[in-house]
Amino acid sequence: MYKEICSKYAPTKDNLIYILHEIQDAEPQHYISKEAVLAVSDYLKLPENHIYGVMTFYSMYSTTPRGKHIIRLCESPPCYIKGSENILRKLGIILGVEVGETTKDGMFTLELCACLGVCGNAPVMMINEDVYGDLSEEKVEEIIESIRGRQ
Amino acid sequence: MKTLADLKKIREKAQEDLKLRSGNTRVKIVVGMGTSGIAMGAREVMKTFLEEIATRNLTDVLVTQTGEKGLSSIEPVVDVIEEGKDSITYGNMTPDKVKKVIAEHIVNGRIVSDYVVQTGN
Amino acid sequence: MSLKRIDLLICCGSGCVSAGALKIKERFHEVLAENNITNEVNIIETGCMGPCDYGPVMVIYPEGIFYQKVTPEDVEDIVKEHFLKGRPVTRLMLQDKDKTIQIQKDVPFYHKQIKVALENCGYINPDSLEEYIATGGYEALGRVLLEMTPQEAINIIKESGLRGRGGGGFPTHIKWQMVHDNTQEKVKYIICNGDEGDPGAFMDRSLLEGDPHRILEGMMIAAYCMGASEGFFYIRAEYPLAITRIKQAIEQAKELGLMGQNVFGTDFCFDAEVRTGAGAFVCGEEMALISSIEGQRGNPTPKPPYPAVQGLWGKPTVVNNVETLGNIPTIISRGAEWFASMGTEKSKGTKVFALTGDIRNTGLVEVPMGITLRELIFDVGGGMIGDHKFKAVQLGGPSGGCLTADHLDTPVDYENLKARGAMMGSGGIIVMNEEKCMVNVAKFFMDFCVEESCGKCSPCRIGLKQMLEILERITSGKGKEGDIDELLRLGESVSKLSLCGLGQTAPNPVLSTIRYFRDEYESHIRDQSCNSKVCLDLMHFNIDKERCIGCSLCARKCPTNCISGSREDKYTIHQVDCIKCGNCFDVCPVKAVEKIPGMHPEIVERQKEMAKAAKRNDD
Numbered sequence: 001m002y003k004e005i006c007s008k009y010a011p012t013k014d015n016l017i018y019i020l021h022e023i024q025d026a027e028p029q030h031y032i033s034k035e036a037v038l039a040v041s042d043y044l045k046l047p048e049n050h051i052y053g054v055m056t057f058y059s060m061y062s063t064t065p066r067g068k069h070i071i072r073l074c075e076s077p078p079c080y081i082k083g084s085e086n087i088l089r090k091l092g093i094i095l096g097v098e099v100g101e102t103t104k105d106g107m108f109t110l111e112l113c114a115c116l117g118v119c120g121n122a123p124v125m126m127i128n129e130d131v132y133g134d135l136s137e138e139k140v141e142e143i144i145e146s147i148r149g150r151q
Numbered sequence: 152m153k154t155l156a157d158l159k160k161i162r163e164k165a166q167e168d169l170k171l172r173s174g175n176t177r178v179k180i181v182v183g184m185g186t187s188g189i190a191m192g193a194r195e196v197m198k199t200f201l202e203e204i205a206t207r208n209l210t211d212v213l214v215t216q217t218g219e220k221g222l223s224s225i226e227p228v229v230d231v232i233e234e235g236k237d238s239i240t241y242g243n244m245t246p247d248k249v250k251k252v253i254a255e256h257i258v259n260g261r262i263v264s265d266y267v268v269q270t271g272n
Numbered sequence: 273m274s275l276k277r278i279d280l281l282i283c284c285g286s287g288c289v290s291a292g293a294l295k296i297k298e299r300f301h302e303v304l305a306e307n308n309i310t311n312e313v314n315i316i317e318t319g320c321m322g323p324c325d326y327g328p329v330m331v332i333y334p335e336g337i338f339y340q341k342v343t344p345e346d347v348e349d350i351v352k353e354h355f356l357k358g359r360p361v362t363r364l365m366l367q368d369k370d371k372t373i374q375i376q377k378d379v380p381f382y383h384k385q386i387k388v389a390l391e392n393c394g395y396i397n398p399d400s401l402e403e404y405i406a407t408g409g410y411e412a413l414g415r416v417l418l419e420m421t422p423q424e425a426i427n428i429i430k431e432s433g434l435r436g437r438g439g440g441g442f443p444t445h446i447k448w449q450m451v452h453d454n455t456q457e458k459v460k461y462i463i464c465n466g467d468e469g470d471p472g473a474f475m476d477r478s479l480l481e482g483d484p485h486r487i488l489e490g491m492m493i494a495a496y497c498m499g500a501s502e503g504f505f506y507i508r509a510e511y512p513l514a515i516t517r518i519k520q521a522i523e524q525a526k527e528l529g530l531m532g533q534n535v536f537g538t539d540f541c542f543d544a545e546v547r548t549g550a551g552a553f554v555c556g557e558e559m560a561l562i563s564s565i566e567g568q569r570g571n572p573t574p575k576p577p578y579p580a581v582q583g584l585w586g587k588p589t590v591v592n593n594v595e596t597l598g599n600i601p602t603i604i605s606r607g608a609e610w611f612a613s614m615g616t617e618k619s620k621g622t623k624v625f626a627l628t629g630d631i632r633n634t635g636l637v638e639v640p641m642g643i644t645l646r647e648l649i650f651d652v653g654g655g656m657i658g659d660h661k662f663k664a665v666q667l668g669g670p671s672g673g674c675l676t677a678d679h680l681d682t683p684v685d686y687e688n689l690k691a692r693g694a695m696m697g698s699g700g701i702i703v704m705n706e707e708k709c710m711v712n713v714a715k716f717f718m719d720f721c722v723e724e725s726c727g728k729c730s731p732c733r734i735g736l737k738q739m740l741e742i743l744e745r746i747t748s749g750k751g752k753e754g755d756i757d758e759l760l761r762l763g764e765s766v767s768k769l770s771l772c773g774l775g776q777t778a779p780n781p782v783l784s785t786i787r788y789f790r791d792e793y794e795s796h797i798r799d800q801s802c803n804s805k806v807c808l809d810l811m812h813f814n815i816d817k818e819r820c821i822g823c824s825l826c827a828r829k830c831p832t833n834c835i836s837g838s839r840e841d842k843y844t845i846h847q848v849d850c851i852k853c854g855n856c857f858d859v860c861p862v863k864a865v866e867k868i869p870g871m872h873p874e875i876v877e878r879q880k881e882m883a884k885a886a887k888r889n890d891d
Contacts, residue, residue: 014567017550021509050568057569057726058550060509076471077666077716078628078702114553114724116510117474119628119700120324120635121287129512133290133327152529153537155414158405161528165406171279171314171333172395179334184358194356197277201312205275214277215334216358 001026002039011044016054019044020061029065030109059113067102067109069147071095073125076115084123088112090137091125094144107148167210177211178257183228185219192245193227199246200229203253212257225268231256242268278313278355279333283394285320285478286513287635288327292343296328299347307351319482321394323381324635326366331376331394338376339364381633384652386614388622389437389475389598390638393482398517401524404485410530412604413489413496417536422452422497429497429600431608433620438465438556438593439671439697439773441619441686450580451498451588460500461589464491464597466507466514467561469553470669471720472700475624476594478636480507480514483598484521488544490597492531493604496540498590503544506561509551519546553724557772558591560726571728572772593698595624615641619685623696627653629703630660639684646680649703660705664789668697670717670724671777673784674710693784695777709806710789711796714782715743721778732775735766739782747807749871751797756786801870808852812872815856817842819864826856826865847872 005022009015023036032055041048055061073079073088088099091110095103102109118124121133125140132143152158170176182188182197200214222228225242231252232238239262241252248266255261280300284293297315304310321329326340332350337360339350346364353359366373373379387393396403404410416425430445451460464487468476479487491503507515522544525531533541547565554560555570562584564570583589599621603611612620619641625648628634632654639648645665649655656662664674673694675682682688686696704713718740727733739762742755763779770776786793795801802810815826815835822839834850837843845856857865871879 012567014547014565016567017548017564021548021550053569054567057571058552060551076720077713078472078700080716081629081702081704081708113510113551114469114720115471115473116286117468117477117508118286118290118324119472119474119626121290121327122628122634124290126510131286131290133287152535155411155418155536158410158414161402162405162408162411165402168314168400168403169396169406171276172281174334182358184356186357189357201275201277213334214275216277216355218357218359 002036003043006040006043013044013046016040016044016046016051017058020051020055024061028068029106030067030070031062031065065102067107069107069127070109070111071125071127072111072113072116074114074116074118074123075112076119078115078119079123082122084135086137087123087125087135087140090140091144094141107151108144170210170213174213176213177233178213179230179232180212180214180257181230181232182214182216183218183220183222183226183230184216185226187219187223188226188228191226195246196227196229196244196249199249200253203250204257207253207258209253209257222268228268237271239267240269241266276312276314279316280313281316281318281321281331281333281394283319283321283327283329284317285324285394285482285636286474287320287324288329291327293328295344296330296342296347299344300351303347303351304355307356309351309355313355316397317399318395319393319398320478320636321376322385322390322636323379323633325633326635332360335360336375336377338366338373338379340366381635381637381652381654384643384647385638386622386640387638388602388611389479389486389595389624390636391483391602392486393478393636396483398482398484399520401485401521401528404483408605409485409601410489412601413492413530414536416493416496416604417538417540422499425493425497425604426452428604428608432603432611433608433615433618434596434599434603434611435619435686436593437595437599437623437698439470439668439695441696444592444596447580447590447592448494448497450578451500451590454581454588457588459502459587460498461584461587462491462495462498462500462503463558463561463565463584463589463591464503464505465556465558465561465591465593466505466511466518467549467556468508468511468594468698469556469724470671470698470700472626472628472666472669472702473698474626475636475699477511477514479594479598479624480505480511481517484514484517485525486601487594487597488518488521488525488531490600491544491592492535492542493600494590494592494597495542498588500590501541501543503542504565504584505544505546506555506565507546507548509548515546515548522546552726553720554726554772554774557774559772561591562589569726571726572774574771595699616683616685616688618687623684623699625684625699625701627701627703629666629701630657630705630708631655631703632657641685642683644681644683645675648684648701649680653703656703656705660707662703663706663708664704664710664713666694666702666704666713666717666781667700668695668777668780669700670720671695671773671780672697672700673780674704674713674788675784676788678788693780693787695780707804707806709747709802709804710785710792711743711747711802712804712806714785715740715747717781718743718778721774725774725778729769729771729775731766731769732771732778735762735769736775736778738762739766739779743782746793746796747802747809749796749800749807749809751793751800753797755797756790756793760786799870800876803869805867805869810871811852811867811869812847812875813845813850813852813854813857814866814868814872815843815845816864816866819862821862821864823861825859825861829855829859831855847874848878 227244435441559572560570579589805811820842827835834846
């Protein structure tokens with residue numbers, strides 16, 4: 001799989017970030033494995049430490065397996081002012097995990113992230129690519145329930 | 152795309168899609184769509200206007216609707232509003248009458264006085 | 273064949289989408305089909321219309337009726353009443369005092385606004401190149417290519433007085449001129465900086481999503497002026513829709529021959545591609561951004577050499593912000609004089625601001641430079657929510673500063689804000705009411721910068737961390753005399769010594785809050801009291817026995833069982849065990865639980881005892 005993804009891009013260094021994005025998206029557990037790093041290193045002729053350096057610099061890459069749905073709650077000041085702390089507490093209670101952890105069933109990973117640029121509707125969170133705004137504790141509960149229900 | 156004239160051609164064509172939003176139209180046709188208007192066939196009247204205008208490719212005409220105008224006895228009622236002219240109100244409209252209003256009034260500028268129930272505001 | 277008679281513009285900016293705009297759109301499709309009028313109504317997804325707080329919003333033409341806070345349940349009414357019977361649905365219109373506002377342009381939110389960059393946002397379909405062209409799109413590019421030399425076009429931008437909208441306010445024409453004048457180097461690049469990361473700013477996202485062709489046209493004009501034939505859009509990976517829209521715009525422009533070889537039959541050839549980040553705030557800094565495009569860690573490098581001399585892959589490069597590029601086509605078509613007629617002496621034109629925080633009309637606005645903060649917050653923004661009082665406004669995100677009620681009549685432009693310790697930044701405006709603790713806010717911004725520091729240079733990496741530790745100490749009641757001076761000293765050093773803009777500006781929120789809210793810092797340190805009752809260690813909960821009805825709800829909801837009492841004796845909080853979760857405060861039906869500034873005497877006593885015990889152990 002890794003080779004296939006790599007071969008879509010020219011073997012130049014500037015494609016590293018895109019290859020990593022695509023590998024992580026294709027991986028059901030949303031992370032970049034050691035094998036993937038080796039394959040990319042081989043393809044781009046870059047040392048592994050360069051790849052690890054890039055991966056750990058950017059917050060969106062993970063070196064450990066994550067859940068099927070990645071919840072990214074905005075921790076920026078506009079959301080904080082509108083009560084994101086309560087939302088975080090609520091998410092922690094509903095999911096039974098701390099920030100950075102994945103639920104036991106592998107469904108959700110709870111993360112914090114920098115501004116999502118939807119500050120007019122703060123507090124907000126993103127689950128995979130969907131943005132949810134004007135969050136309240138009740139609304140968060142509904143959203144998580146509906147995603148669980150979809151399974 | 153080689154010249155500004157080429158771009159202008161595309162622009163003019165595309166502006167028709169924005170006609171409803173920009174308000175740059177010569178004639179505005181307002182169909183009264185209150186309960187009594189609808190009961191008397193205003194939907195058919197509206198539909199005929201839309202079809203006729205599309206068939207004849209009249210790009211400077213806009214059709215919209217309004218609520219009850221209090222003229223129940225002569226519904227369906229249609230206003231034809233042209234910039235700088237008195238508005239004309241037609242009453243007791245039917246699809247056939249619509250075709251005539253389009254052909255005479257909208258295209259050739261001749262008011263169909265037989266159907267007129269009111270002029271000015 | 274039939275003619276459309278209604279344009280239904282549904283705002284699909286991120287704010288409205290997060291509030292459910294897409295579900296409403298689906299519902300419209302269903303209800304229109306049920307009523308057999310699908311072919312009479314155009315459903316158009318537009319970019320951000322601005323008033324996010326009213327979302328989901330929509331405008332219905334030809335009348336221009338504005339509906340707000342629409343739910344899927346309202347769709348049936350809109351179709352049956354408005355579309356079929358011509359009776360607009362009054363209950364979905366905005367109420368301003370006793371007035372019902374029908375038409376979009378009558379909404380007070382829009383009154384003081386002049387839209388230049390945002391002109392088409394929320395008005396055209398961003399998926400349609402034709403609609404952009406219908407509003408005059410790509411004419412500016414055509415005119416520049418066919419009728420002007422690069423130098424003539426640069427002169428127009430110079431005369432317009434346009435300055436970079438991303439934060440620094442550097443005159444746009446100077447960057448272009450430098451790269452233009454380099455005639456030795458054949459390969460040059462133009463980069464559009466769409467790595468918007470300032471908390472509280474979302475204008476770049478809205479522009480990229482709502483009017484992508486405008487940004488593309490601006491980029492091509494810039495490219496022609498400086499002699500570049502390749503461009504890059506660097507967009508945050510957090511903005512998937514913006515990425516899709518720009519990619520699509522590039523494809524559409526190529527298809528029509530507006531991009532590619534010999535545009536408008538001239539020698540100008542241009543190609544652009546989209547590059548994305550992967551979650552790093554520092555990549556908004558131009559040198560870091562260039563490193564990131566090259567496939568490296570987004571570390572900034574010392575300047576000089578400036579990117580205009582040695583940028584992407586060592587070639588001369590101009591990095592322009594999204595909003596800056598968005599102004600270019602309009603400046604070319606309406607003239608430098610027109611643009612320069614708006615604004616103040618040194619800050620020309622308009623600026624897009626994102627209003628957020630404790631303000632009634634949050635959203636995206638575009639106003640002439642020089643408007644006062646008061647007009648911006650109270651007229652455009654509608655003032656504070658509820659009965660709250662205005663306390664402070666934070667401008668320019670983590671690089672900016674806080675201003676107070678004394679500054680409300682300050683004209684908003686680059687110089688005036690800077691003189692008062694804030695900055696324009698990218699235009700994020702966070703309004704705060706009297707319940708906010710300024711020390712806590714400063715700590716919050718510092719926390720953000722510490723997290724986002726790339727770690728390359730030590731003043732930023734170590735200095736900011738030191739500042740954060742002091743702030744944490746102060747907000748947890750362990751502040752010492754001299755902490756404020758230490759913060760000032762560290763802040764100045766970090767500002768002076770850091771490599772890039774992130775570090776140079778990161779101390780600003782702390783420095784400006786010390787400047788204007790020093791008393792709050794002092795009460796945190798000396799009185800161990802957070803008068804805004806935000807810092808948990810410096811406030812406590814208390815039950816007012818007069819008001820308590822003895823219902824025991826608080827005691828049952830307390831996770832540490834530290835509330836006891838009875839119906840007769842009323843209830844009391846045992847301060848030593850209280851973890852200040854706030855449950856009792858939330859559940860009390862008669863609001864008998866109150867927040868009191870300062871530590872409870874029992875806690876102070878206990879801390880003293882513990883300190884003594886610790887000292888004995890040491891001895």
